[in-house]
Amino acid sequence: MERARQRGPYAKTAARRADIVRAARDSFAEHGYAGASLRDIAKRAGITHAGLLHHFQNKDELLTAVLAHRDDEEWERSFGEVEGQGSPQRYLAETLRQHQKTPELMRLWAELAASASRPDHPAHTSFVERNARVRSRTSEAMRERAAEGRLPEGLDPDSAAALFLAVLHGLQMQWLLNQDLDIITPLYRFFDLILLSADGQSSEGAS
Structure with missing residues (x-):
């Protein structure tokens, strides 16, 4: 009974934090990290400024939470797990299409990725750790394919992983500069170049 009574407050706290993180993501996307304010985020979340500070001490903490939430959404399925539901090519193409529906978030991510390269940036550690995690996961997937x-x-797994991530990020940056560009077809063409089918032929392509 005691445990059952405890679940209510904990569940409400988790739900409230999730509301705040979503509000912060929207505010960061609209105003940029520097332009977003805690008061604006609190208003979007439907709570007071003091109420927000009860859950997050400052904007740096909120930024870290937003980045972690994005990682949970983007990387909950590994490269290998995706293949059980469909090809990784199709999964990543669909991921790009979803990103294109919210260009403001793509722009925020691109801006943060560049800014966070500075050691004194509040998101530096998060981005360094994320990059290492994604690079390691992608390299492992490429090693499986090499086996x-x-x-x-002549293409080693680590180089294949580095090329893949560079192309994925680069295509999104190109699209931000010109949203009439088709970046899905080039993604498939790149897969054709670096991934072979089980019989040693080019991968499936965009069909």
Whole structure:
């Protein structure tokens, strides 16, 4: 009975924090990190400024929470798990399409990624750790494909992972500068170059 009574406040706290993180994400996207204010975020979340400070001490903490939430959404399925539901090519193409529906968030992410390269930036540690985690996960997926004979001769898994991430991020940056660009077809074409099918031929392509 005691445990059951405790669940209510904890559940409400988690839900409130989630509301605040969503509000912070929207405020950061609209105003940028520097232009967003805690009062604006509190208003979007439907709480007072003091109420927000009960959950997050400052904007730096909120930024870290927003980045962590994005990671949870984007990387909850590993590269290998995706293949059980459909090809990684199609999954990543759909991910790009979803990103294109919220260009303001894509822009915020691009701006933060560049700014966070500075050691004194509040998100520096989060971005360094995320980059290492994503790079490691992608390299592992490429090693699995190399073991299956699905990487072109002469292309090692770590290089394939670095190229893949560079292309994925670069395509999104190009689209932010010109939103008429087709970035899905080039993504498939890149997969054709670095991934082979089980019989050693080019990957499936955009069909």
